Amino acid sequence: LPNRPLAVRVAPLGEGLVLLVADDRSEALRVDETRRDFVANITHELKTPIGAISLLAEAIADSTDDADAVKHFAGRMSTETARLNELIAQIIALSRLQSTDPLLAAVPIEVDDVIDDVLDQARALADNRGIALTHQRSSEGVVRGDRNHIEAALRNLIQNAIAYSDAGARVAVTTRLVHDGTGDWVEIGVSDNGIGISEADQPRVFERFFRVDYGRSRASGGTGLGLSIVKHVASAHGGTVTLWSRLGQGSTFTLRLPARQPDHHAEGTAA
Ligand code: ADP
Numbered sequence: 330l331p332n333r334p335l336a337v338r339v340a341p342l343g344e345g346l347v348l349l350v351a352d353d354r355s356e357a358l359r360v361d362e363t364r365r366d367f368v369a370n371i372t373h374e375l376k377t378p379i380g381a382i383s384l385l386a387e388a389i390a391d392s393t394d395d396a397d398a399v400k401h402f403a404g405r406m407s408t409e410t411a412r413l414n415e416l417i418a419q420i421i422a423l424s425r426l427q428s429t430d431p432l433l434a435a436v437p438i439e440v441d442d443v444i445d446d447v448l449d450q451a452r453a454l455a456d457n458r459g460i461a462l463t464h465q466r467s468s469e470g471v472v473r474g475d476r477n478h479i480e481a482a483l484r485n486l487i488q489n490a491i492a493y494s495d496a497g498a499r500v501a502v503t504t505r506l507v508h509d510g511t512g513d514w515v516e517i518g519v520s521d522n523g524i525g526i527s528e529a530d531q532p533r534v535f536e537r538f539f540r541v542d543y544g545r546s547r548a549s550g551g552t553g554l555g556l557s558i559v560k561h562v563a564s565a566h567g568g569t570v571t572l573w574s575r576l577g578q579g580s581t582f583t584l585r586l587p588a589r590q591p592d593h594h595a596e597g598t599a600a
Contacts, residue, residue: 334358370538371420374552378413382406412550419554422481423537426561431475437589438479440470440515444502447483451491459496462487467504470515472586474566479586482562482570485555486519486582492549493580494523506588513588514568522579531572535560559584 333353340348385406392398441464448462455462472479490500500521507514526534526541533539538553540546546553556570559582563570567587574580 367537374416374538375413378409378416381409382413385409412547412552415550416552416554419552419558422478423554423558423561426478426558426565431478431562431565432473432567434475435473436476437471437473438476440472440479440504440517440586441466443476443480443483444504444517447480447487448502450484451487454488455491455500458491458494460491460494461499462491463499463501465501465503467506467515469506470504470517471589472515472566473589474586478562478565482559482584483517483519485559486584488549489551489555490519490521490523490580490582492551493545494521498523498579507585513590514585515588517584517586518581519584520579520581525576525578525580526572526574527576531574534572535570 333355336352336354338350338352340350342348385402388402389399389406392402444464444466448464452462487500487502494500498521500519503518503520505516505518507516530541534541535556537557540551540553545551559570563584563586568585570585571583572580573583
């Protein structure tokens, strides 16, 4: 095993013989390194809003005789606090996804109902930015899973489609049933004709804390964790998420989840 980190143990067997046991530590070291990177990234990401809040508090203390300035700094302080809250909520969501199996509490979920809820929540943001939202439904898109996780994944995809598009853009959500050699799937497409993602960046956008453009992500309240949450939700439900994109033309994220099998029909559907 050339160039592999090995942990070697030696056990004498008697009569001049020894047993050599070599454990390949590559995977364990990789996991360790990923964990260390994640903690370092979290520390860095938390320091940014905390640093801003502390500077804003000082600015307020220095401006007590200027009511307008106090109001301005206080407003920015609440934006930074909201960012901190969102970051902590996403870190918790990601760590829950990694430590529990969402299929343990799986219920049947009508995907189009979840999409309607997410679009309702996103409508104010889309209207604000002059972006049209459309939803084309399939007649029987039902999956089994954890509703909160699936809603979080769809919210991330739809909020991104809005955040990374300019005024006048369109965000289209579609669902359809797909039957292929590997099984029956509910396929959810979230398409935008926004800024797009270069081919070089496409493989990296699902990594934790990766942003193509830090400034734009921050301005839209992004944390860099949304797509890694989507990826974890997909794989925890036995599904996949894929990306088609062209710079300057737009992006389509496709989330495929296993369709509910017919023998579960008696269960009804989750509210
Ligand atoms: P963020 O919180 O920054 O949006 P995500 O993990 O959701 O983090 O996405 C990672 C990065 O991928 C974003 O910062 C952005 O650069 C890019 N991205 C995600 N969705 C889109 C999209 N629909 N169009 C263009 N770029 C996108």
